[in-house]
Amino acid sequence: MEQLADALLERSNGNYRGWGDVVKFAACTAARIGEVSGVRVADIDTSTWTWTVRRQTTPSPGGLVDKGTKGKRARKVPIIAEVRELVLDRIAAADRDPAARLFTGPRGGRISTAVLRDATHWDEVVTKLGYEHLRRHDLRHTGLTWMADAGVPLHVLRKIAGHGSLTTTQRYLHPDRDAIAAAGTALSAHLTGSWSQTGPKLKAV
Template identity: 55%
Template sequence: MALPDWATFQRLAAALVDASADRYQGWGDLVVFAACTATRIGEVSGCRVGDVDTEQWVWMLRRQTTPGPGGLKDKGTKGKRAREIPIIEEFRPLVLRRVNLARARVDSDPTLENSPVDARNEAYLDARLFVGPRGGRIATGVLRRATHWDDVVAQLGYEHLRRHDLRHTGLTWFADAGVPAAPVAADRRPHRSADHPAVPPPGHKELRDDGGKLSQHLRGDTGPQLAPTPRAVQ
């Protein structure tokens, strides 16, 4: 299921933060990022600072974090290929805040205190954009337990809402905005064959245009009614 409007979505993000231990804002940031990029929780968890271009405002989705023998591990995307996703204006402040937090984690890491500059820069680019309150990797089960997801969505009247529905909400927004074959759904495109040649990846201009359509839709009279200053991106 997809959430009906932006106000409901913001209430969900805020309620998840309020229900978590120490009211950890990272849970709300993760939920906003997942919906606005129409991606899976594991894909958001796998995002590194070096994957985000804050000049072109594009996220190169390269990996996902999934449960496996011995705990959480990183692997390739579900579609087995990287894809570019536009970062729309409405949640860029959130992204910059997460980048700054990642820099702070690296700067305060005692194991890097005496490391050369190149090693520290490499660690910064490899730092995760989204981590748990103790700096650990995130998976959908971790999000569910830490935020008391089931209780929160039931209290909001959406007891059937799953973590995967954040992606569905984003895909619905892109489709309603008139974005054909949304780049976020690239892993659903047909594989290369004689009958189905591979679809070329969109260029940065096309990605910006797609992002602009989504922004207009979010703020439009018939869209999800994005508030001028959403709480989760302050």
């Protein structure tokens, strides 16, 4: 993620660190780019390190506007240690104004996935890095997969993602090869222990 953020920053002439911050924050919170654009200073609780997701930026006939989240409900998302310094820097840059946006474009404007793409030459950068199929929305996908691989329960992931059902959340999750191998090892250990103590027990299905 650091490599991607640095490459996007470099391609945009390195004159606005905000693009890299947006990418890292989106991935580490499993949020949509529009939701990142909608963050206000008041939405961040640095005592519990949580973000209350209340709104998102979306395109409209008159330009970019803010409206409620996709699920129409506010939700809380953890802010992990790796991006806390970044968040504190942006709060300070906003003079701690509760109504100020935490993430904006270089001129203070709203951000959308298209704005991020064009400003950073996204398609060119990800292709050069060998991730030609990586989309901006995949940052959210990546964050949810990281959380799943870290052992976050599915029902908690659903709350963090703001999904209406577990089925929707499951579509984002793709355990890596190590996680799958670990599952097999755990099952073998469980069965070996059970068999050695009581013999094999099969349940009818």
